[in-house]
Amino acid sequence: MGAAQLPRYLPLLRGQRVGLVVNQTSRVGRTYVADTLKALGVNLTAIFAPEHGFRGEAADGATIANGRDARTGAPVLSLYGKTKKPTPDMLANVDVLVFDIQDVGVRFYTFISTLHYVLEAAAEQGKPVIVLDRPNPNGAVVDGPVLEAQHRSFVGLDPLPICHGLTVGELARMLNGEKWLAGGRQCRLTVVPVAGGYTHATPYPLPVRPSPNLPTARAVALYPSICLFEGTNVSVGRGTDQPFEVIGAPSQPAARPYQFTPQPNAGSPTPPLNGQRCYGLDLRQPAPGAPSEFFTLRYLLDFYQQSADKPHFFTKYFEQLAGTDSLRAQVIAGRSEASIRASWEPRLGEYKALRKKYLLYPDK
Structure with a gap:
């Protein structure tokens, strides 16, 4: 270091x-x-x-x-x-x-x-x-x-x-x-x-948790994808022992394979959906055959499609996290992840070229 x-x-x-x-x-x-x-x-x-x-x-x-x-x-x-x-x-x-x-x-x-x-x-x-x-x-x-x-x-x-x-x-x-x-x-x-x-x-497994609600290497790896749910009516597991490793909401189908109820704890004294039963997914173990990319929209697309309360799925905070006006509209329109990813160009490609100017370490 x-x-x-x-x-x-x-x-x-x-x-x-x-x-x-x-x-x-x-x-x-x-x-x-x-x-x-x-x-x-x-x-x-x-x-x-x-x-x-x-x-x-x-x-x-x-x-x-x-x-x-x-x-x-x-x-x-x-x-x-x-x-x-x-x-x-x-x-x-x-x-x-x-x-x-x-x-x-x-x-x-x-x-x-x-x-x-x-x-x-x-x-x-x-x-x-x-x-x-x-x-x-x-x-x-x-x-x-x-x-x-x-x-x-x-x-x-x-x-x-x-x-x-x-x-x-x-x-x-x-x-x-x-x-x-x-x-x-x-x-x-x-x-x-x-x-x-x-x-x-x-x-690089972190020797010290970087913040109270990123307690594990798996949470850190999931964080880029899961944090987008902070701008929705879906819990990211704040108020549980598995923050950013579980996702769920009362508006999701009860048939979802995992359930949890957020409760106040040291990391989240007032967690979203406090005391409400949430139906969702336990992501602590990668699913067999799941894509290997670190950042994915598949959870966001899935949870919107399955939501029983689509009009209130997104909050005003979503655009600040996404950084763009378009992602909410693309999800609502039912666009595929591949189609949404294509819309990030050419700006993402331009950023990748710019990034190379400032690297201190190789990518491989």
């Missing part, structure tokens, strides 16, 4: 006031990178906390409060709540920013939106940024519709497909190089790459 290569970036931190953008995945071995750097005498003057908080204990969507980290003594400043972009006041006591957060390679996973805003604030305020890179567990996948500008939100800030196929270091290079930051600004960026022959096809 980039974080483990201390000789490559520790000299850049000596004598500097350092701000860390980190969470529970930001570790050197089993030790938080914040604790590691503090023990090495680095002057930590701020810790910026994304969604789920610095130690990763907050539920999905919970507002993160400012505070102070008991172990390092550094102030913890929230980047998830009213303030998602570091303000000049927040960076006043920082000379250099270090970003080290595990991503899962999906446009609507909000840590890359935090990366965007950190780079943007750094560019505006003349602060250098060091990105400590980590593998992308879905790094072999480049797929899905490219975000349309009118659907830009915190779950999609940049013109990326649903599966962007980049590590956070490569993505930072793209955001900076393509001048996608506000005003076309660019920041002083250093990426400490993953060492040891990593490729985008290298399997």
